[in-house]
Amino acid sequence: MNSSFSMPLRQSATAVLVAAALLATGCSSMSEREQGTAKGAGAGAVAGAIIGSVTGGSAGRGAVIGGAVGAVAGNLWSKRMEDKRAALAQASQGTGVEVARTDDNRLRLNVPSDVSFDTGRADIKPQMRPVLDEVGRNLDPNVHVTIVGHTDSTGSDAINDPLSRERAAAVRDYLSLRGVSTARVSVAGRGSHEPVASNDSEAGRAANRRVEIFLSEQG
Structure with a gap:
């Protein structure tokens, strides 16, 4: 050489x-x-x-x-986001809510149906309120919130698509009452189009009925 x-x-x-x-x-x-x-x-x-x-x-x-x-x-994941992750993990302990950091440095909460909404409804369950309270508590002004609603495949898209949006909007409205400006919140409904489990079983359908909440710091 x-x-x-x-x-x-x-x-x-x-x-x-x-x-x-x-x-x-x-x-x-x-x-x-x-x-x-x-x-x-x-x-x-x-x-x-x-x-x-x-x-x-x-x-x-x-x-x-x-x-x-x-x-x-x-180190794009700031100390503020790490502190919020830890606080949310503690607030949701034992509820089945998953709290994790995504690959693109967002904080993601996956809220299953037994905590979030009854079948066919968009009314927030009492079990979900402490978690949402922690989302809104001392939320940094630079953090944007994205809320995505999902359903299982029971029923038609004509029913599921608007229902998933209504669930996301219900979470947004709850956070607004806790002081989070709606200008900082985006909502979307995916209906039954993004399942995380098979819809062939009740357990799978329950997993697919969920709400995802993403927190991301804006530059």
Whole structure:
């Protein structure tokens, strides 16, 4: 191998090993925010090392710069969002509501039918109110709320589509009474078009009757 290329390649290999170590630090003992930082730093270090060696610069220095940039990019999940996630997880404990961070750095709540709405109805159940109260409590002004209603396949689209929108609108109206401006809220109804389980069983239909709430920070 040409000696002019061997040194940059060795440096790149070393930097990639360092980056792998950074990626490995995104372990389960870290918060989701810390994992995002670590993984972003690792990915940035890999890219920085490769670019540094190809362009004739220092692969090691490129890894350091890339890691710093990646750490910022990976930490788009702010402390405010992590605090809100933890508060919602606590408020919904034992209810069956799923609280998770999405790949695009949104906070997602999946509210099943036994917590949200009775069959064919758009009236919010009492079990859902504490969760919605926590959604609206001290919600950062930069956070936008998207509410998506879903139904099972029982009945026609002519019934299910508007029902899913009515459920989303009911959640919006409840949050509005808790001080969340409707200007910050988007609603949509998917009817039965986005099932998460088979509609061939009662358990599957119950899983498909749900409301999803997404919280996202606006730049």
